[in-house]
Amino acid sequence: MEVKKRSTPILPWMRSPVDVNQFEACALNLVPCLDPRLEVALDKMGFSSLFPVQVAVWQETIGPGAFERDLCINSPTGSGKTLAYALPIVQKLSTRSVKCLRALVVLPTRDLALQVKEVFAAIAPAVGLSVGLAVGQSSIADEISELIKRPKLEAGICYDPEDVTCELQSSVDILVATPGRLMDHINSTKGFTLEHLCYLVVDETDRLLREAYQSWLPTVLQLTQSNEESLFPLANSFLSSTFGSLKTIRRCGVERGFKGKPHPRLVKMVLSATLTQDPSKLAQLNLHHPLLMTTGKRRYQLPEKLESYKLICESNLRPLYLVALLQELGEEKCIVFTSSTESTHRLCTLLNLFGDLGIKIKEYSGLQRQSRRSKTLKSFREGKVQVLVSSDAMTRGMDVQGVRNVINYDIPAYIKTYIHRAGRTARAGQAGRCFTLLHKYEVKRFKKMLQKADNESVPHYSVPSSSIESLRAAYNSALGKLKETVESEASRKRKFGSKFLKLSRTKPTDRRKG
Numbered sequence: 001m002e003v004k005k006r007s008t009p010i011l012p013w014m015r016s017p018v019d020v021n022q023f024e025a026c027a028l029n030l031v032p033c034l035d036p037r038l039e040v041a042l043d044k045m046g047f048s049s050l051f052p053v054q055v056a057v058w059q060e061t062i063g064p065g066a067f068e069r070d071l072c073i074n075s076p077t078g079s080g081k082t083l084a085y086a087l088p089i090v091q092k093l094s095t096r097s098v099k100c101l102r103a104l105v106v107l108p109t110r111d112l113a114l115q116v117k118e119v120f121a122a123i124a125p126a127v128g129l130s131v132g133l134a135v136g137q138s139s140i141a142d143e144i145s146e147l148i149k150r151p152k153l154e155a156g157i158c159y160d161p162e163d164v165t166c167e168l169q170s171s172v173d174i175l176v177a178t179p180g181r182l183m184d185h186i187n188s189t190k191g192f193t194l195e196h197l198c199y200l201v202v203d204e205t206d207r208l209l210r211e212a213y214q215s216w217l218p219t220v221l222q223l224t225q226s227n228e229e230s231l232f233p234l235a236n237s238f239l240s241s242t243f244g245s246l247k248t249i250r251r252c253g254v255e256r257g258f259k260g261k262p263h264p265r266l267v268k269m270v271l272s273a274t275l276t277q278d279p280s281k282l283a284q285l286n287l288h289h290p291l292l293m294t295t296g297k298r299r300y301q302l303p304e305k306l307e308s309y310k311l312i313c314e315s316n317l318r319p320l321y322l323v324a325l326l327q328e329l330g331e332e333k334c335i336v337f338t339s340s341t342e343s344t345h346r347l348c349t350l351l352n353l354f355g356d357l358g359i360k361i362k363e364y365s366g367l368q369r370q371s372r373r374s375k376t377l378k379s380f381r382e383g384k385v386q387v388l389v390s391s392d393a394m395t396r397g398m399d400v401q402g403v404r405n406v407i408n409y410d411i412p413a414y415i416k417t418y419i420h421r422a423g424r425t426a427r428a429g430q431a432g433r434c435f436t437l438l439h440k441y442e443v444k445r446f447k448k449m450l451q452k453a454d455n456e457s458v459p460h461y462s463v464p465s466s467s468i469e470s471l472r473a474a475y476n477s478a479l480g481k482l483k484e485t486v487e488s489e490a491s492r493k494r495k496f497g498s499k500f501l502k503l504s505r506t507k508p509t510d511r512r513k514g
């Protein structure tokens with residue numbers, strides 16, 4: 001007997017969203033109340049207007065909405081969500097007189113955090129604000145020295161770093177962080193406090209809420225509760241001694257008609273192109289009178305100028321079809337998605353064994369070191385690499401100019417994954433194409449999946465059979481070489497593994513000597 005799946009009940013406030021589609025792009029000189037210094041900064045970035053989602057959020061923050069409600073923003077990939085939250089936060093903080101950490105933006109990965117930091121860094125200095133990064137890119141000591149200001153030394157007097165009575169201050173007004181490093185600073189960095197936090201942004205919310213990441217969210221919420229409610233009394237006493245005169249007192253009381261909420265309240269903005277509607281997940285955010293801002297009636301939306309295609313082939317011939325397709329696309333920037341880090345590595349190795357295809361192909365996956373990934377990403381951005389073979393590490397949020405094509409080498413398991421992968425192209429109103437390689441038995445499932453994003457018919461894309469035939473010999477030879485490469489990699493790994501094992505069995509003192 002078929003068990004009918006129960007759909008999750010939709011939260012009442014989600015039933016009356018603001019439709020972002022009703023807003024139009026707005027020229028910068030017509031944006032109400034926009035600080036002229038920010039207008040200049042945006043102009044320098046090459047932006048002449050605000051996108052619809054940015055205008056809609058501006059209205060709810062700087063406009064009549066005046067940040068009274070927490071915002072849940074569900075808007076397609078590439079629609080400009082980053083600036084939608086960065087601009088009002090920077091404008092609001094531009095009038096602050098004392099420097100302390102007032103805005104925190106949390107993202108799931110280091111590369112995403114770096115990307116968002118760049119957006120803040122392009123506008124915040126224009127109004128005298130500084131932005132910090134806590135992602136573990138540098139040593140914790142270096143990060144601390146970037147984030148925390150030591151008191152100025154007078155001639156001849158040495159500052160004692162252990163002295164908790166001296167006033168440590170934040171060097172940044174805005175912090176962009178990944179959850180792990182954020183928790184490191186919360187737990188161990190002297191002078192790091194969220195006491196004065198006014199804005200919390202949870203970008204890629206559904207991804208961040210899926211994983212607990214050392215309970216970063218409840219910790220942040222507790223640390224920004226009213227002082228009476230705080231579950232961190234020790235942290236509070238430490239903070240009051242280090243911060244001396246500067247205090248943000250959040251008291252429970254009546255805040256603009258909302259009884260029992262602490263004031264000043266921490267304003268939250270949560271965003272995604274596939275925002276969760278799951279009440280239990282959203283409850284973790286403890287949202288205040290939330291307002292949903294979304295595009296159209298459908299929960300899932302693909303970018304307007306995205307064209308989706310399916311390419312049907314036998315499973316064992318997929319690499320051949322992929323190479324034929326890549327040759328057709330020429331030097332256009334392209335991302336090829338696979339379902340795992342292992343298949344990413346294997347496919348990228350195979351493609352590079354095909355002989356000279358006239359395109360530079362590199363791998364980008366969670367299996368690699370961060371430094372390697374960052375280097376590859378830089379080359380891809382600069383156009384030195386045309387094709388990136390990637391695991392889902394690249395799926396969310398990454399913004400690379402000029403990506404014209406996305407190829408799903410493996411069919412994504414969920415519509416959310418399709419949306420985020422396809423969303424690496426057709427960004428900021430540009431055109432783009434997403435090709436999905438399918439076996440004929442997968443076509444039905446694929447069609448059903450895309451219907452969830454209102455995509456009723458996905459046209460076939462075919463590559464000429466002559467291209468496939470002309471590649472067969474090269475393919476067979478590449479397969480042979482792949483076997484050798486995989487074997488030599490495995491033996492290198494075994495060797496390295498046993499060396500590592502021996503090393504870890506030696507006494508720590510011996511290792512230090514070595």
Ligand SMILES: Nc1ncnc2c1ncn2[C@@H]1O[C@H](COP(=O)(O)OP(=O)(O)OP(=O)(O)O)[C@@H](O)[C@H]1O
Nearest residue numbers: 047049050051077078079080081082273397399428
């Ligand atoms: N007002 C604007 N004018 C011109 N370009 C803009 C504007 N706002 C954003 N962009 C550009 O649009 C692109 C997409 O922006 P952004 O990365 O913020 O999208 P997003 O909605 O967060 O996408 P995703 O859901 O994939 O994370 C970026 O390259 C950004 O520089």
